[in-house]
Amino acid sequence: MSPAYLQSEAVDQDLQAECRTTTLRGWSTVPEYALDEGGPVWRPYQRMGADFADIPIFDHLADVARQYPDKLAISDGADRLTYSELLRAVETLSRRLAAVVPEGQAVGILQANSVWYPVAMLASMAAGRPSVPLNIRDPGSRIIEIVNAARLGAIIGAGNGRPIDLARHVLWVDIAAGVAPDAQRASQQPPPVSVDAPAMVLYTSGSTGRPKGIVNSQRSLLWRVLQYVDACHINADDVFLPLTGPATIAGCREILAALLTGAALHLVEVEAVGLRAVRARVQAEGVTVAYLVPALLRALLTEAPADAFHSLRVARIGGEKVSWTDIALLRKAVSDQCLIQIGYSSTETTGSQWFLPADWPEQDTSVPVGRLLPGMAFAIVDEAERSVGTGESGELLIRSPYVLLGYWENGVVVPVRPDPDDPRVRIFATGDLVRLDDDGLLWVVGRKGRQIKINGRRVEPAELERVLRGAPSVADAVAIVTPEKELVAFAVPRHLAGAAFAEELRQLVRTTLPAPLRPSRLHTIAAIPRLLGGKVDLASLTQMDRSDRRTAPAAQPPAARPPPAGGEPNTRQIVQHAWMQVLNTSVAAGNWDDAGGDSLQLLHCVMAIESAIGQELGLEAFTVGMSFNEMVEAVASAQAGDRREKKQHPPVLFLFPGSVGYGPSLAAFAAAMGKVARVNPIRYPGLAAILDGHNSLSAMAAAALEQIGRAQPAGPVRLLGHSLGGAVAFEVAARLLAAGRPVRFLGILDTSLLNEPSDPWATLTRTFHRIRTNRISAHRMACRALAKITVAMGCEGYLARFLDRSAKGEFNPTSFRTKLELQEVLRARSFFQWLDAPKPALPIGGTLFRCRREGMPQALGWDSALARLDVVPINGNHIDLVVEPHLATNRPLIERAVVQTYSPAESRKREDLSST
Known part of the structure; x- marks a missing residue:
């Protein structure tokens, strides 16, 4: 060990017996040190006090909500909650849970990565009921297996409904009903909650072949948050986007670190929206803190736009080994001021972290995972459980009050063995092989067992073996981890294997296990090779896998069809190129997962296809089990659907409402315009965002540009604004033109740039x-x-x-x-402030639909702001110009102006529709 960094502490014989380290002579204590070393400089933040981990999470949330009641707390792109709204929802749901779930019984959370997931998680903690996150993307059979193993008393679900196979005695709590005010009246105040009680049970892949529930207390979760905040100087100005599933320890830490500091938390379901949408979200929301696993980092940052990630202040990477290639990719995408934080931890314990210096030399293919964190003692031991020296590899053991409480079995905690001298301290053998260098930096060398991590998710080959051996057609099965960290399976059929044997097993795995547990290759063999002592001969299996890959006949690439007349790209060729490029293979054939592809690589492939065809694709049609031909058909179907939509639907018209917002009157007007335009209403930032500083017309324009980018990412844009909306439309037009985007129509519904005489x-x-x-x-x-x-x-x-x-x-x-x-x-007020500011003249024309205004010039000041102006007199006043009886007269005038911006054929078609 490095004597400058570590202090020795003796361990007695009783402790050695309790933690099975019979020959371990001592532990090394990690002293306190500055967690922000090499990190942020002079960034203000509220340092977490020494008693931070002694206070329940709900009390911390209540304090934050009192400080920032109207500030945005969580957004998922569809729903938003301010801190006061979040606190009310958590408090209401917690009372509901306390009333219907017996004390000590666990509550499942079956939610997407939306605003309601943190609500469910926090409410369970406030009610003192351990929560069990359930991954909605796992097969239904695995979810039910965890529900039954955890002895859940209730599940907090969403509007998608109760699972069919869920036992009747498990209460289904719909999140919408659970946070409704009526639920608060019918329930009682939860009792005080201990920070040392079970708070969260996270199920991971287990070495026994079944999922394993790891129990953490609020104290251990708060300790992770404390160290994260003090290292990164997290404050209320930060914007989080954790790119990891919420049903992981990393996802939990990111959620709590944001919400317990007053930061804004943005959530996104990566598999649902795709990589392109994630990039857009990072840029649009000005994300400052993001967590990524290396596999997602590679998929997300490859060929990323130059400024997509320039808002990042901290990029935290963890979950698996980080290579210098990953670091180079990240540094190319972020600004020079972005801090790169490398972390190592597990569901059971904290580990290490550090800020990677810009000039740190590349001493190995991977990057060290930092310095061990304070709050623990540790030992690195060999097979005989003797402490190893500096630079030598061994298993990492951790002794701390912040490690897991134990394992969740049959609805109760089976505790890990505590330190006999201090019951608050527990000992955990990580199973990770590590070494400590002369600088006090930790390097992860490998695993003691067969466990690996795929896309940041823990994988135990025993789970795959259990499922394969349970198939009626299988006599025996073994899964191995190759030196390349691939999961490969071998199955022995009971009888003569038919052609469908391997495919039937793959289908079984797809419908039973999560995607990371699906093997890269599945071999059919006559018998499992074994050593003289009866153990599986792993070396022989590895060699068989290599030989099979070398001798297997090369799959022939699908015949490419000639491109159609007119030079349009051939869909089959585009998909083939993307498939081979992402999977780094010379052929495109078979199934995606058979070819070694996973879900992240599939997202990367879809994004490459989108770039080639210039069209966004719905991700619902793409699965890891699909074949090459099915992928081609999915892309072709989407292209055909897009062409049909373009033929059937008119162009988009973006409607900017006045200061009141989009209400019933404008909705009726939009519906009436449906024959000539697809009216897309623009939504402005709400009251909470306005009070949070987004109170300018510029902020409204920024929000509008984001919505336009989602609804119509390319092509000419048509804008129509009423009252204040006319000013926002003008500002948006200026920004679109500056970005090189054409503005085909700018309509202004009775907006004046001049001060009207007041009576x-x-x-x-x-x-x-x-x-x-x-x-x-x-x-x-x-x-x-x-x-x-x-x-x-x-x-x-x-x-x-x-x-x-x-x-x-x-x-x-x-x-x-x-x-x-x-x-x-x-x-x-924002509109009047904008009026007083100087405005550029735009090099485009516009149409002013002008109501009667006594004593005002005909152009209302717009003739100096636009290169050309058409003024169309309309009936009614400023408020009722789009309601009956004036709508019957005004709508055809507006429609005619919009239709004139279409192509001649489209214009005739829409005018005919309008007249009918």
């Missing part, structure tokens, strides 16, 4: 008339007056927090209406 008496008379005719209620006018006064005083944040507190989780009409009015007033 207070006329305004009061008009307002009284609207109240008397029930066009607007006195209640709404009172709420609006309150909002205006508050904004004028600069106290909008205080008002919003007061409204949230007064609502107390229930629906309050006054609170709801006031917040809407507050949002509208703040948006209007």
Whole structure:
């Protein structure tokens, strides 16, 4: 060991007996040191105190929600929760769970990687019920196996419904109903929760052949967060996007590190949205902290746009060995200021981390995993369990109060053996072979057993063997891990194997085991070779696998069809090229998983095909078990569908609402325009985002550009804005033109760039008339007056927090209406601030649909902002121009202006449809 870095501590005979280290002479204690060494400099953050891990997670969340009630907490691209909304949802669901799930019984979480997963996880902890995350992408049979093994009392599910095979006694708690206010009234306050009680049970691949439940306490989870925050200086300005499944220890750590510091947490289901969408999300949200496993890093960053990852402040890599090739790829994608943090840990324990210096020499093919973290004592021992010296390899043993509590068996914890001198301290043998160098850096050499990690997920060959041996047609089966870290299976048939034997077994594996447990190759053999003592001859099996690969006849590439007339690329050739490039093979044939492909490589392949055909593909049609021909058919079908859609559907028209937002009136208008345009409404940042600083017209334009990029990533753009929306559309047009994107139509529905003469008496008379005719209620006018006064005083944040507190989780009409009015007033203020700022003149034309405005020039100031302006007079006033009876007159005028931007054939077609 390095004496400058480590201190020795004696271990007595009783401890040696308890932890099976009969010849171990001592432990080495990791002293305290600066976790941010080589990391962020002078970045402000709230340092975690010494008692941080003594306080339950829910109490920490409540403190954060009090500090940042209206700040964005979680977003998954569809749903968003502020911190106050998150806290209410967690508190409500926790009371529901405490009322229906007996104390000590575990709760399953069957949720996608959405805003509701953290809600379910945090609510289970607040209720004092251990949570068991269930991976929704695992086969149903494996999920049911874990449900039964864990003796779950309930499962928190989503709207996709209760699994068919779920036992009747397991309560199904729909997340939507669980967070509803009614559930809060019918349930009781959960009792206080101990940070040392079981909090989370994570099932991993087990050496017995069955999934193994590893139990962690809140204390151990909080300790991981503390070390992460203090190393990376995480604060409320950070934006997280953890690119790992939530049902992992890394996913749990990333979620808690974000939500317990006030940061914004963005979640994405990588397998559902694809790599291209992940890149876009990183860039659009300005992600500052991301966690990746090396396999995903390679797929995500290869051929990435130059600035896609420049917002990253910290890129944390872990889950498996990190090569210098990975580091080179990452450094090419991120900015020079981005910190690269390498970490080593497992579901059972923390391990090591460090910030990789920019000038660190490449001493090996892989990168060291850093310095062991404080809070533990450790030993590195040989086969005889004697401590090894510096630079020598051995198994890593860890002694700490932050390692796993034990294993979850039949609904209870089977604890690991504690230190006899201190019951709070437990001992864990990692099974990892490591060495410590002269600099005190840890290097992972390999595994003591057969376990490997594939795409960051733990894999035990015994699970694959159990499934194969359970097949009626199999007499025996063995799985091995090759020197290249591939999982390869050998099966012995009971009778003469038919041609379908191997394929039947592959289908069994696909429907029973997670993707990482599916073998790269499956060989049919007459008998398992064994040594004289009866053990499996692993060397012979490895040689058989190599020989089989060398002597197998090369699969012939599928015949390429000639490209059609007109020079369109041949779909089969495109898929073939992508297949061979991603899998690094000379042929494209058979099934994807037979060829050694996994789910991440499949995403990479789909992205390569998308780039070649210039079209985004739905990922639902692509699976790891599909054949080459099926992939070609899936791509061809998507292309045909896209061509049909282009023929059947009119071009897209993006509709920018006024300060009120997209309401019923504009929705009816959009529906009426359906014959000539696919109207896509733009959504602006909500009140929470406005109060969080996204309160400018520029922020609205940025949000709109993101939505346009998703809905129409290429081609000419058509924009139509009403009131404030006209200004946002103008700003978006300027940015699109600057990016080289054509703007075919810019329509402005009664937006003025000039200050309109004000007549207070006329305004009061008009307002009284609207109240008397029930066009607007006195209640709404009172709420609006309150909002205006508050904004004028600069106290909008205080008002919003007061409204949230007064609502107390229930629906309050006054609170709801006031917040809407507050949002509208703040948006209007942003519009007036934009009017006062200088604006460039755009080199395009526009169409102004102008209502009657006394004393105002015809062009309302737009003639100086655009190269050409058409002014179309329309009926009604600023508010009711798109509602009946004025809609019947105004809609054809707007449609005609839009249709004129189409091609001649398309224009005639749409005008005919409009007239009917």
